[in-house]
Amino acid sequence: MSRLSLSDTDKQARDWFASTTESLGCTVTVDSMGNQFAIRPGLKDGAPTVAGSHLDTQPTGGRYDGILGVTAGIEMLRTLHENDIITTFPVGVVNWTNEEGARFPISMVSSGVWAGEIALNHAHDLKEVGSGTATMKSELQRIGYLGEVPCSHEAIPLAAHFELHIEQGPILEAEARKIGIVQGVQAYKWFTVSVRGADCHTGTTSFSHRADALLAASKMIIYSHRAAARKGALASTGILTLKPGSTNTVPGTVDFSLDIRSPENDIVAQVEQDCRTAFASIAAGHNIDDLNKDFIPSSKSCTVDWKQDTYSPATKFAPECISCVEEAAVSIFGDKTDALTKPMTSGAGHDSVYTSKRVPTTMIFVPSRDGVSHNPVEFTKPEDCALGAQVLMQSVLRYDRRRAEGKV
Amino acid sequence: MSRLSLSDTDKQARDWFASTTESLGCTVTVDSMGNQFAIRPGLKDGAPTVAGSHLDTQPTGGRYDGILGVTAGIEMLRTLHENDIITTFPVGVVNWTNEEGARFPISMVSSGVWAGEIALNHAHDLKEVGSGTATMKSELQRIGYLGEVPCSHEAIPLAAHFELHIEQGPILEAEARKIGIVQGVQAYKWFTVSVRGADCHTGTTSFSHRADALLAASKMIIYSHRAAARKGALASTGILTLKPGSTNTVPGTVDFSLDIRSPENDIVAQVEQDCRTAFASIAAGHNIDDLNKDFIPSSKSCTVDWKQDTYSPATKFAPECISCVEEAAVSIFGDKTDALTKPMTSGAGHDSVYTSKRVPTTMIFVPSRDGVSHNPVEFTKPEDCALGAQVLMQSVLRYDRRRAEGKV
Structure with a gap:
């Protein structure tokens, strides 16, 4: 499916989000990035504990990435509403704008503004990719979602943020597990590596005269x-x-991307440094790691240059949130919890990366068939979605109870 | 420089070729592959003895590869014209289309059609590489070089074909020689190798689940x-x-070219077979030649398919042409001939490979600085170009004389 951020179809989804959550007793606030906060009152005033994710998709995306986290949050609201459950503090659901970065080219841009990590003007001025001229601000205005409330963690405080998401990887399915208890998001660095040698004729240039x-x-x-x-x-x-x-x-000229990831910043740095040293030696023609086995030495060599394009340090989620997810899993799976859940590190970025900079945050993963995401064949079984939604609701309610007990 | 075949700049070079040779008393025929035959009459009718090469270049090519053979041929025409020399039979110069195979991916395709080795329709239908949709035929039509004369050795017979060319390798320069007397051309095969794995997210897919x-x-x-x-x-x-x-x-999809060469057909076949076996094992994930050192085994594998694009067996040139070149060299170098010339095998394919299938053919090499070709820094000293042009003209005139004497 295709629901690019701030498109007409995104407006339809937003209207549906607002009317649905209002019918479940919520008040919906829209901020200056179009983020929607559907908040249900508790016994006491205070910042809400929320389930958050996003309703936008990639140009040829799936029906679960982001969407599951929002719809499961709404299911939580429905359950509370239909059973007349009153939480101690407010709870709610957040729909973050343009998480994918597919239409406006910064991913997680609106949770980034909310967290104070991305400037509002910079975000508003983002132009849509391709040949169009629309900006985030012009599209927010066009579809009626440029809210008057400032997009910031100060103007719209949250107590905690829980995000249910599909794994987008193959591990849970491969290990026949149902819930990933996410500990954090791995660090990643992106580089463009440029190798320069010399063009030459493949038929007339012996291996000993090449810089390939x-x-x-x-x-x-x-x-x-x-x-x-x-x-x-x-x-x-x-x-x-x-x-x-x-x-x-x-070929005398090759450029390639290099994406290095690890849960630990230090490991990313070590792999980078290892590669920087080795790539320089490889370019010079040295026999690194026996890759030159049976090669004929050349009198010519290449050069290599690195450009760093992106660095996203590792994120560690809040232990007090993770323990709520763990307890929720135990309440559902009992003595099968160890077999059916797995502590995981998210390989991809999510809005929870930004919310975790301001409020206790964690994530819950459910299996992705074949690990496929960002593709229309993306699929998670209905029963797995339901399990994820149960863990999400229980986690939010447990966090609310801990606040009531003064434990968080 | 960049003069891709049938581009606007190629049309300019073709127009210049036609007007220049016509001003030197030639009649220019264009065939259905856009090959240009500039023929100067002799005392008697008959097939012409020609100097032939090409004016197209690689995307970032040099100013000598192919171009020297055509311009030296024109210099021969100018010398004959200005000195009112009448040969016994016609002589001429040929500009073969798309020798490089850089834009339309079969090299020497138009001499191949002329020789009856490549079907005209297949050549006409060749699509330009990259994302464009032009074909050889559509581009021949667009620039006005789709001739009405059939491209064939029967419709346009030649008596012999001499090709002056830069060596494109380092040997003549390294040995301080001036003329390579080419005995033949090494065998080569070109393939497109297609590897198919599965697209997946770099952040969420462990090495053990990838088909990279x-x-x-x-x-x-x-x-x-x-x-x-x-x-x-x-x-x-x-x-x-x-x-x-x-x-x-x-990436789930990679296609790459593979060019295998040797003076011996058998060696090309052996390297191909070795690679076919090894590539299949590499695709399956096996540790061939210890390339998987320190790899984590994956549960997924790739597939590999080969498409053969070109096979040019080893070529042996005509002794009666080679002896004309040898005699031309002796007439110029005298007792220094052995020191300044060298019998050689061409590493690259040339139009002479195809002409040699139908008419006596040989080639003359001149030194390439640093052995560099297919690169803007490609260079041959003016005095070496001049020596090559002298040997070329003398070879053509000697062949014409031998025909007149009934010796060939």
Whole structure:
């Protein structure tokens, strides 16, 4: 499905969110980034404990990524409403704007503004990708979702943030587990690595006279994989371009992306440093890690340069939130909890990364079929969605009770 | 420089070729592949003895590759014209279309059609590489070079074909020689290798759940280099494309070119077979040649498919043409001929490979600085170009005289 942020279909989803949550006894506040906060009163005043996620999707996205976290939050509100349950403090559901970064090219931009990590004007001025000229602000105005309340954690305080989300990876399914108890979000750094050699003719240039940028890049890609594997980290190349691009010309120019991830900032830094050292040696023609096995030495060498594109340090979620999820899981799974749940680190970024900078936060994962996401075939079984929604509601209610007991 | 075949700049060069040779007393025929035959009459009718090469270049090519052979041929025409020399039979110059195969991905395609080795329709239907939709035929029509004369050795017979070309390798320069007397051309095969894995999120997919097509392709590229080095052959990858092409998505689709060369057909076949076996194992995830050192085994694997794009067996040139070149060299170098010339095998394919299938053919090499070609820094000294042009003209005139004497 396709529901790009602040499109006409996103407006329809937002209208539905507002009318549905209002019918369940909530007051809906819209802030200056279009974030929607549906809050249900408690016995006492105070910042609400919320379930939050997003309703926007990738251009060819799935029906679960983000959407499950919001709809499960609404299901929580319905359960409270239909059973006349009054929490001690307010609870609610948040729909964060443009989490995907697919239409306006900063992901999690509106939780980032709320957390004070991204400037409002910068976010408002973001232009839509492609050939259009709309900005976030112009589209917020156009669809009637430019709220008057400032988008900030001070103007709209929250007590805690719980986010139910599909795993977007294969681990829970592969291990036949139902709930991922998320401990944090891994750190990642993105680089563009540029290798420069010399174009030459494939037929007339012996191996001993080549500076083959693609051969060097191939060794670097394999090395980065080994370096990450040795540290329990991830390293991946998703983009590779070369020039000039002809079957009978050895490429003198290769640029490739390098994405390094680990739950620990230090590990990302170590893998980066390992690769920086090794890539320089590989470019110079040295036999790093026996990758040059059976190679003929060349009198020519390549150079390599790195450009850092993004750095997102590791996020550690709040122990007091994680323990609520753990208790919720035990209440549902009993003595099968260890078999059916797993402490996990999120590989991808989410709005919870930003909320965790201001309020206690954690996430709950449910299985993704084949680990597929950002794709229309994305799928999570209805019974797994239901389990996730149960854990979400219980976690929110447990957190509210702990606040009532003065424990958090 | 960049003069891709059938581009606007190629049209300019073609227009210049036609007007220049016409001003030197030639009649220019354009065939259905856009090949230009500039023919100067002789005393008698008959098939012309020609100097032939090409005016198109690689995307970032040099100013000598192909171009020297055509411009030296025009210089021969100018010398004959200005000195009122009448040959016994016609002589001429040929500009072959798309020799490089850089824009339309079969090299020497138009001499191949002329020789009856490539079907006209297949050549006409070749699509330009990259994202464009133009075909050879549509571009021939667009620039006005779709000739009405059939492209064939029967419709446009030649008596012999001499091609002056830069060496594109380092040997003549390294040995301080001036003329390479080319005996033949090494064998080569071109393939497109397609690796298919599965797109997945770089942050959420562990190494043990990936089918990373780029990682597999990197191993294949390194393996092909090793396999060729072990046999004294060459293997090179000049094109690599991947999908979907996003920093945080592991590519599920990679296609790359593989160019295998050796003076011996058997060696090319052996390297190909070695790579076919190894690539299949690499795709399946096996640890071929210890390339998987420190890898984490994956439960998923890739597939690999090969498409053969070109096969050019080893070519042996005509002794009666080679002896004309030898005699031309002696007439210029005298008793220094042995020191300043060298019998050589061409590492690259040339239009002469195809002409040699139908008419006596040979080639003349001149030195390339640093052996560099397919690069803007490609350079041959003016005096070396002049020596090559002298040998070319003398070879053509000697061949014409031998025909007049009934010796060939």
